[in-house]
Amino acid sequence: MRKFLAVCALLSVFSTSVLAAPASSKAKPAGSTKIYGAVEAKEGFLGGRLFDVLDSVGGTGTWMEWDVNGVRDPSVAKILDPLLNSSNKPKMIWAITEREKPLLSVLLPKGSGEVIVFYELGALDAKPVQLKLNKVLTPDVVFRDYKQISEKEFVHLDRSNLKISVTDKRIHFTYDNPDKTPLRYDPDFATKTLVDKHAEVNDYLGFLKYEYSMMLRAFVQSTRGIFNWQPWHWYMEKWNSNYMISPKDIEMILAKGVRPDYITVFKAKAAGGEMIEMRTTGNGFLEMVITRP
Structure with a gap:
């Protein structure tokens, strides 16, 4: 069964898990970034349930998939780097911008199931760079x-x-x-x-x-x-x-x-x-x- 967890409950549930950032202050979300909530599926998100959850949180906006090889927004990197460097790596990552503050959603393994964690960002803050095509297109x-x-x-x-x-x-x-x-x-x-x-x-x-x-x-x-x-x-x-x-x-x-x-x-x-x-x-x-x- 999926449960939407309040921020305080989320922090309690994950206080001893790999979701928690390492003690280094560099690993903590900076500024106005905060955990918005989470949804857990004990047996994993089957069928279209994952996208039902994303739509219920994102409303009428469009979730956009984060590209690991793309430009890294500092606000996003501060959340993802500890997770990408852990043994419990994200399965999928999305962002949505059609709201007052952007949301980042991260799908993670949790035991035999999965959990999707939502972070509210102060901004998507990468500085503009010239458009480039990746050298290897698979x-x-x-x-x-x-x-x-x-x-x-x-x-x-x-x-x-x-x-x-x-x-x-x-x-x-x-x-x-x-x-x-x-x-x-x-x-x-x-x-x-x-x-x-x-x-x-x-x-x-x-x-x-x-x-x-x-x-x-x-x-x-x-x-x-x-x-x-x-x-x-x-x-x-x-x-x-x-x-x-x-x-x-x-x-x-x-x-x-x-x-x-x-x-x-x-x-x-x-x-x-x-x-x-x-x-x-x-x-x-x-x-x-x-x-x-």
Whole structure:
């Protein structure tokens, strides 16, 4: 049976276990980080129970899987380092940011069962670094949630309209979910007042930010180990602002008065020279293309 433990009870239960940090002050969660609670399954989390627990704690937000090879946020490292260096290593680690303070969840073995411990963080505090592709991409890890249907093609296990094709020089992600209400383009945009132009550009900017979040969920968060950024870094303005479409870009598109085939929402050159581009038709078709030099 699963039990949600209050913080005081949690500390009591784990006071003699490997969950407790070593005596060194460096191992203790710093600042405003605190244990938020825990859920225990004496026989392990079977079926979909684990994700039911995550959803019950995270609400409508999206849990993002932590990448052991990704950039390490200091607030996260101070929690995880003692656990990763112990004999009772975490099985899975996630974070969620769609709340006042981020939550970190850590799935650990406990006897013959499992326990998931939640930590509330003051912030996800890594400093921005240049986007980089990991040198070694192992298909069994990267495409864990996909089924290989040919030598170069993969289809998501739960969403058949989410696909990936892989060649020596390119990784191409596509998500096709046609929208019955296509994005509108006003042929008279160039003749509007500055106030009306500004309002329309802001509307498009909001829509394209939503499309970007859809691409992150579909492409970045359905794979593992491709990039050095953790999934949540892609959402942070201080990390992505140099690569995102700008209001000026949108105004130039609208001024033409003609629907473009694609709108590039995100475009970056990675440290190794690779190009990463995320595009939308505005009508339900999304794609991310990684091109090697």
